Amino acid sequence: MVGLTAALAAIDSINPTLVPGAPGERDVADFIADWGAVRGFEVHRSEAAPGRPNVVLVRRGSGGGKSLLFNGHMDTVGTRGARTKDVFEQGGRLYGRGVLDTKGGLAAAMIAAASFADGQLQGDLIVAAVADEEGGCVGTEALVKDWLPDAAVVLEPTDLKVIPRHRGFAVVEVQIQGRPAHTSRADRGANAVHAAAAVTIAVQAVDARWTQLHDDLVDRPTTLVNRITSGGELFTVPSVCEMIVELRTTGEFPHLQVQEVIEAIRAASPLVTECTVIMNRHPLAQHDEHPLVTAIQRAAVEAGGHADLAVAPYWTDAALHSGAGTPAVVYGPTGEGLHEDEEWVTIESLRQCSATLRTLAEDWCGRN
Numbered sequence: 143m144v145g146l147t148a149a150l151a152a153i154d155s156i157n158p159t160l161v162p163g164a165p166g167e168r169d170v171a172d173f174i175a176d177w178g179a180v181r182g183f184e185v186h187r188s189e190a191a192p193g194r195p196n197v198v199l200v201r202r203g204s205g206g207g208k209s210l211l212f213n214g215h216m217d218t219v220g221t222r223g224a225r226t227k228d229v230f231e232q233g234g235r236l237y238g239r240g241v242l243d244t245k246g247g248l249a250a251a252m253i254a255a256a257s258f259a260d261g262q263l264q265g266d267l268i269v270a271a272v273a274d275e276e277g278g279c280v281g282t283e284a285l286v287k288d289w290l291p292d293a294a295v296v297l298e299p300t301d302l303k304v305i306p307r308h309r310g311f312a313v314v315e316v317q318i319q320g321r322p323a324h325t326s327r328a329d330r331g332a333n334a335v336h337a338a339a340a341v342t343i344a345v346q347a348v349d350a351r352w353t354q355l356h357d358d359l360v361d362r363p364t365t366l367v368n369r370i371t372s373g374g375e376l377f378t379v380p381s382v383c384e385m386i387v388e389l390r391t392t393g394e395f396p397h398l399q400v401q402e403v404i405e406a407i408r409a410a411s412p413l414v415t416e417c418t419v420i421m422n423r424h425p426l427a428q429h430d431e432h433p434l435v436t437a438i439q440r441a442a443v444e445a446g447g448h449a450d451l452a453v454a455p456y457w458t459d460a461a462l463h464s465g466a467g468t469p470a471v472v473y474g475p476t477g478e479g480l481h482e483d484e485e486w487v488t489i490e491s492l493r494q495c496s497a498t499l500r501t502l503a504e505d506w507c508g509r510n
């Protein structure tokens with residue numbers, strides 16, 4: 143387990159969407175495909191986007207059982223300023239970029255799947271190593287077009303808790319068009335930056351209203367201004383401004399939350415000319431009593447762990463599986479340092495994670 147996690151983490155797979163010129167997933171995809179072929183997996187490799195491969199390892203069942211897919215992403219964020227560019231073990235932890243997010247969980251799934259021979263389970267067991275989760279999620283978007291198993295587990299770190307529900311998100315791009323003038327006669331112009339300030343206040347007001355309606359941070363939507371840019375010159379009233387507004391959405395009708403923010407933005411200033419949703423992902427809303435949820439809870443206990451449920455404030459690829467019609471949960475190992483300078487995962491949680499996944503596969507797929 144430690145060796146496989148370390149081997150995956152030692153391969154640079156920084157997402158080129160985040161860091162231009164970064165290598166992406168190709169080398170780690172090669173490693174996973176070779177690893178699977180040596181162990182007798184049925185290996186499928188496809189391009190989710192040009193130069194952005196997915197690798198799917200399949201352990202075929204004998205028939206008559208339900209299929210199960212484990213999904214872990216191969217890409218990582220950058221290592222700029224990170225103290226764990228190298229991978230090393232210390233004090234029961236494995237350090238290095240990607241060991242937690244999510245190469246450790248992916249290794250746990252690979253080890254679990256490799257413990258079965260073809261036909262030993264009734265249903266198919268599938269391990270998907272996907273591209274671009276840290277960017278636009280094109281890997282899982284492509285995956286769900288071709289693979290629709292009976293259930294999916296997304297291997298983000300959860301401290302070994304089962305996550306059946308999490309928030310969605312939306313990204314709104316705002317264009318503001320003012321009118322230039324000399325700053326000594328600002329009354330002759332229309333200040334786009336001042337309009338952006340009004341929009342910011344309006345977004346904050348929506349978030350404050352949501353805060354009053356919902357006590358729980360995870361169960362309530364949130365919104366904030368992420369970015370404001372303007373290319374104005376000194377001594378000229380700025381005439382153009384661009385903004386990025388983010389939302390974290392909840393519930394069955396997240397589009398109403400997006401609509402509320404857009405209406406507030408447009409009402410804040412007549413200089414707002416465009417307000418476009420450039421990215422929108424729905425929440426994950428799996429019922430706590432769903433058979434998949436109870437099955438993975440049961441598997442965790444049988445494997446010597448705990449069966450705690452939790453909800454998450456972030457978004458994961460599990461929502462894409464759910465949106466495609468596949469019941470999905472999030473489950474993964476314990477650690478800290480996602481996107482931070484120092485990232486680590488506990489070795490014991492990797493072993494527990496793998497044991498739970500193996501037990502789940504026997505239960506869900508059916509063992510001969």
